[in-house]
Amino acid sequence: MSVDTETVARIAALARIKLGEDELAAMVPELNAILGWVEQLGEVDVTGIEPMTAVIENHLRLRDDVIDADPLTGGGKRGDVLANAPAAEHGFYGVPKVIE
Amino acid sequence: MTDLTELGVAAIRDGVAGGDFTALEVAEAFNANVAAAQSVLNAFITPTPEKAIEAAQAVDAKRASGEPLGKMGGVPIGMKDLFATKGVQTSAASHILEGFTPEYESTVSQKLWDAGAGMLGKLNLDQFAMGSSNETSFFGDAINPWRRNDGGNAALAPGGSSGGSSTAVAARLCPAATGTDTGGSIRQPAAFTGITGAKPTYGRCSRWGIVAFASSLDQAGPMARDVRDCAIMMEVMAGFDPKDSTSLELDVPSWEASLSPDMTGKRVGIPREYRLDGMDADVAKSWDDGIAWLKDAGAEIVDISLPHTKYALPAYYIIAPAEASSNLARYDGVRYGLRDLPEGAGLQDMYAATRAAGFGAEVKRRILIGTYVLSAGYYDAYYTQAQKVRTLISHDFKNAWSLCDVALAPTAPSAAFALGDKSDDPLAMYLNDVYAVPASLAGLPAMSVPAGLNSEGLPLGLQLIGREFDEQGVLNAGLALEQRAGFVAKPEKWW
Numbered sequence: 047m048s049v050d051t052e053t054v055a056r057i058a059a060l061a062r063i064k065l066g067e068d069e070l071a072a073m074v075p076e077l078n079a080i081l082g083w084v085e086q087l088g089e090v091d092v093t094g095i096e097p098m099t100a101v102i103e104n105h106l107r108l109r110d111d112v113i114d115a116d117p118l119t120g121g122g123k124r125g126d127v128l129a130n131a132p133a134a135e136h137g138f139y140g141v142p143k144v145i146e
Numbered sequence: 147m148t149d150l151t152e153l154g155v156a157a158i159r160d161g162v163a164g165g166d167f168t169a170l171e172v173a174e175a176f177n178a179n180v181a182a183a184q185s186v187l188n189a190f191i192t193p194t195p196e197k198a199i200e201a202a203q204a205v206d207a208k209r210a211s212g213e214p215l216g217k218m219g220g221v222p223i224g225m226k227d228l229f230a231t232k233g234v235q236t237s238a239a240s241h242i243l244e245g246f247t248p249e250y251e252s253t254v255s256q257k258l259w260d261a262g263a264g265m266l267g268k269l270n271l272d273q274f275a276m277g278s279s280n281e282t283s284f285f286g287d288a289i290n291p292w293r294r295n296d297g298g299n300a301a302l303a304p305g306g307s308s309g310g311s312s313t314a315v316a317a318r319l320c321p322a323a324t325g326t327d328t329g330g331s332i333r334q335p336a337a338f339t340g341i342t343g344a345k346p347t348y349g350r351c352s353r354w355g356i357v358a359f360a361s362s363l364d365q366a367g368p369m370a371r372d373v374r375d376c377a378i379m380m381e382v383m384a385g386f387d388p389k390d391s392t393s394l395e396l397d398v399p400s401w402e403a404s405l406s407p408d409m410t411g412k413r414v415g416i417p418r419e420y421r422l423d424g425m426d427a428d429v430a431k432s433w434d435d436g437i438a439w440l441k442d443a444g445a446e447i448v449d450i451s452l453p454h455t456k457y458a459l460p461a462y463y464i465i466a467p468a469e470a471s472s473n474l475a476r477y478d479g480v481r482y483g484l485r486d487l488p489e490g491a492g493l494q495d496m497y498a499a500t501r502a503a504g505f506g507a508e509v510k511r512r513i514l515i516g517t518y519v520l521s522a523g524y525y526d527a528y529y530t531q532a533q534k535v536r537t538l539i540s541h542d543f544k545n546a547w548s549l550c551d552v553a554l555a556p557t558a559p560s561a562a563f564a565l566g567d568k569s570d571d572p573l574a575m576y577l578n579d580v581y582a583v584p585a586s587l588a589g590l591p592a593m594s595v596p597a598g599l600n601s602e603g604l605p606l607g608l609q610l611i612g613r614e615f616d617e618q619g620v621l622n623a624g625l626a627l628e629q630r631a632g633f634v635a636k637p638e639k640w641w
Contacts, residue, residue, distance in 0.1 A: 054514065061471060061517040062478070063510055064498035073514065079573055080515060084460040087531050090538065097533030098540065101362060101589030102348050102614055106391060118250060119389060126249035130482035139480050144493050 048078045150175040151318045155221050155375035156402075158321055162205065162220030169202035169209075169220030169264075176222050176266055180319045186641035189313040191227045191285045192235050193267035198222045201264025208262075216262025217382050224314045224323035227268035228275055229255045229366075230355040234265075238357040239273045239283035242477045242484045242504025252355025253387045254324065254366050261382040266320050270310030273506045274474065275331055275359045278578045280309025281569045282508040290339060290562050291317040291637035295603030299640075302562040302604070305335025311369045312339040316637060322370035322379050326356060328363045329462050330558075330582025333594040336369055337557035337607025340596045340635060342624070343369040344376045347614045348589030349394035351380075352387030360469035361392075363462075363586050373595065373624045377401040380617065396615065404618055407626040410444035414623065415550030419455035420581060422559070428600035429556050436554050436597055436608040439630035440623060448550050452542040457535050458584040463576060464519050464532035465587070470509075471516025477504060511572065540588045547613050552623045555581050557594040557607035581609060591617045595624045596633040605635065 049057075054074050058065045065073065114120030124137060133140035150172050153161065162169045177195040184190060205220045230236045230248040237243045251259075259265070273282040280288045280303060288309040290302040304313040308325035312335035315323050325332035327345035336343030344367045351366040358364060368379035381401050387393040416437060421430070441447055479485035479500030486499040505513070519528035546553065559580055568575040585592040591614070594607035608627055612620035 049518065053518075057514050057518050057521065059498075060521065061513050062475075062494070062497040062501055063505065063513065064495075064502040065510075073511070076511060076572060077514060077518070080463065080511075081518075083573055084464055084528070084532075087457055087460050087464070087535055088527075090454070090457055090531075090535050092531065092534040092538070095534045095537050097530050098362075098536040099533075100392075101536075101540065101587070102392075102394065104349060104392060104394065107388070107395075109388065116389065123249075127481075129249050130246055132479060132483070132485035141480055142487065142491060142493050142496055 048081065049074065151179050153321060154371040155218065155322050155378050158221045159217070159219060159378070162209070163215055169205040170199065172220055173198040173202035173222045173264055176320055180266055183317055183319055183641050187289045187291060187313050187317055188286050189270055189288050189310045189317065189319055190224070190267040191237055191239065191270050191310070194234055194265050197234070197265040201259065205262050216260065217378060218258065219262030221262070221321060222264045222266045223258065224266050224269045224311060224320040225255055226271055226308055226311050226324045226326060228271060228326055228357045229324060230357070231255055231265070231268065234268060236268070236357065237285070238275070239271045239285055240504065240506065240509070241284045242500070243357070244284065244484065246483050250355065253352035253389065254356065254383045257382055257385065263382070269314055269323055272307035272309065274357065274470070274509050275307035275326055275328055276470070276508050276512055277306040278330070278334060278575050279303035279563070279565070279568065280306040281565060282506050284506060287565055288313045291641065292339060292562060292604055293637070293640065300564045303338065303565050305338035305562065307331040308335045308369060312336055312341060315339070315341045315369055315371065317641070322368060322375055324366060324383070325369045326364055326366050327586065328359050329466060329586045330579040332367045332369060333582050333592060333607070333609055334558045334579060336594040337605065338562040340605030340633065341369060342372055342376050342593065342595050343367065344380055344593035344617070344620070345591065346380055346384055346617050347394070347591045349392050350384040350617070352385070352390040352393050354387055354389040358473040360466040361473060362469060363466060373621055373628050374402060374405060376593065377405055377621050399618060401618055401621055405625055406622050407629050408444055409440055409623060409626050412445045412552065412623070413448050413550040414440045414445045415448055415450035415546050415553040417450050417452045417455065417546070417553055417555055419452050420555045426560050428561070429559060429606060432597040432606045432608060433554070433556050436627055439627050440554060442630060443626035450546040450549050450553065452546060452584065454535060454538045454542050455584055458539055458587055459576060459580055461532040461535040461539065462583045462587060463515070464528050465536060467512040467516035468520050468529050469516070471513045471520065474509070474513055477501060508572070536587050539584055543588045543590060551613070552619050553611040554623070555609045555611070557581060557609040561600045561602065561604035561606055585611045590614055591620045593620050593624050595627045595631070597627065597631050598633060599635055
């Protein structure tokens with residue numbers, strides 16, 4: 047399978063990355079070279095093989111259902127959470143207007 | 147007096163504990179080397195000399211009052227700029243995280259500080275750890291301190307993604323550094339700079355506070371001058387962390403205390419599929435040397451087959467970008483990092499403009515590949531197929547472990563290449579990780595040990611891959627190689 051300019055533009059829109067026309071034009075052959083190369087995976091017989099979900103066997107844990115079990119990842123950290131926000135306003139993340 | 151910057155982790159730890167020198171003297175000596183090399187080698191994104199001094203003074207004060215100094219007491223280290231460090235910029239070598247100053251400390255870095263280590267600075271790397279030459283960094287190339295013996299003085303790549311780490315350790319700017327390995331990012335740069343680097347079993351080191359690239363593959367590990375130093379540092383870095391859902395709930399073995407170069411009764415597997423057509427002659431010779439050395443150490447050498455080896459890289463270049471495209475969705479100009487808000491733009495336009503301005507070309511390429519292979523209609527053909535192939539690669543190793551205890555292979559298909567050599571050709575760059583990626587896909591412990599110099603006077607590394615949880619077997623085989631390789635070469639100082 048190969049991708050055309052239109053497909054790459056659609057993918058870039060899905061990925062929320064603005065690409066200029068030159069960037070888009072350069073990206074098409076690069077992505078096609080990579081996709082052409084990974085295509086060889088199609089020749090592997092995977093009949094009856096399960097896709098990998100965990101590389102080392104492990105189980106998912108549940109933490110105790112208590113507030114602030116780990117103070118580092120508990121609540122009450124608004125100042126810390128907003129400290130690196132590019133536009134914090136009134137204790138919230140500021141964003142451009144989304145509702146007219 | 148000894149040049150303190152020639153000492154490794156164990157020698158510094160023991161020397162500080164024994165009162166041969168103070169931790170402050172060590173920190174000052176390395177700070178001076180960092181400052182003198184910074185404008186040339188560009189190993190660090192953010193040097194933090196004051197942090198190194200502060201930690202050293204704390205260790206010296208502890209010693210004065212007779213308190214224990216910790217497993218790395220008085221050892222200053224470099225921290226790959228992918229680990230969140232409280233109050234110190236954590237950039238992932240990207241523009242989008244430039245200026246990001248975490249309010250928290252990653253688990254692995256915290257463990258190192260708790261063990262008495264100090265921070266010399268945050269090290270350069272490929273942007274978001276995506277690259278094999280450190281050339282995708284937003285903060286410029288790190289320069290390999292090694293040069294070819296042809297007198298041409300071409301600037302060489304230090305490998306990647308942990309290229310600042312490898313540069314700094316090889317140039318004696320720090321005795322050890324952290325690295326992270328997603329598809330060879332510790333081992334390949336270690337090989338390119340004549341140092342030792344290890345990645346433990348996936349899940350040994352907590353990923354909490356490490357900027358995520360491909361979460362099912364990312365694993366932190368040590369980069370240092372020798373095997374013992376790696377064992378010491380890995381012991382400190384590893385351990386269960388409830389804040390990482392894939393953290394292994396296992397005790398950390400005493401890897402340093404159990405080090406043994408005696409390979410009697412051990413079987414070393416030589417994967418036949420790793421002997422590629424057109425293999426570099428010096429690399430092939432160093433592999434043969436390694437086989438002879440392990441035989442000399444008492445090991446039995448056995449031929450093994452890892453039949454899906456050739457599919458490891460293409461599978462990796464579906465799985466890693468897929469995970470990256472998902473992980474990097476968080477950089478949206480809202481919560482942290484860069485925001486690009488064009489005049490009159492709405493929220494969606496802001497996302498797209500921010501990500502266009504904040505990500506470098508390789509990061510964009512991988513996000514697009516990842517988005518494509520996960521998109522409706524292509525998911526099964528690409529992503530599911532790659533995950534099935536990953537299962538087969540893991541099976542290959544499981545089958546091999548019935549015949550051998552550890553596998554030996556080259557770390558990389560060549561010695562360090564020149565900056566710019568492969569940066570225009572993503573595929574040529576990817577192929578550099580052909581020997582490193584299979585162990586990453588299988589989550590296995592692996593390390594690179596310097597094996598010698600090639601005909602151009604550049605270091606080559608040998609790779610050991612072990613069973614899951616058997617870091618000890620990898621370290622021991624590494625030690626057996628190290629003792630026989632007798633690698634003492636170091637880059638001549640030109641910077």
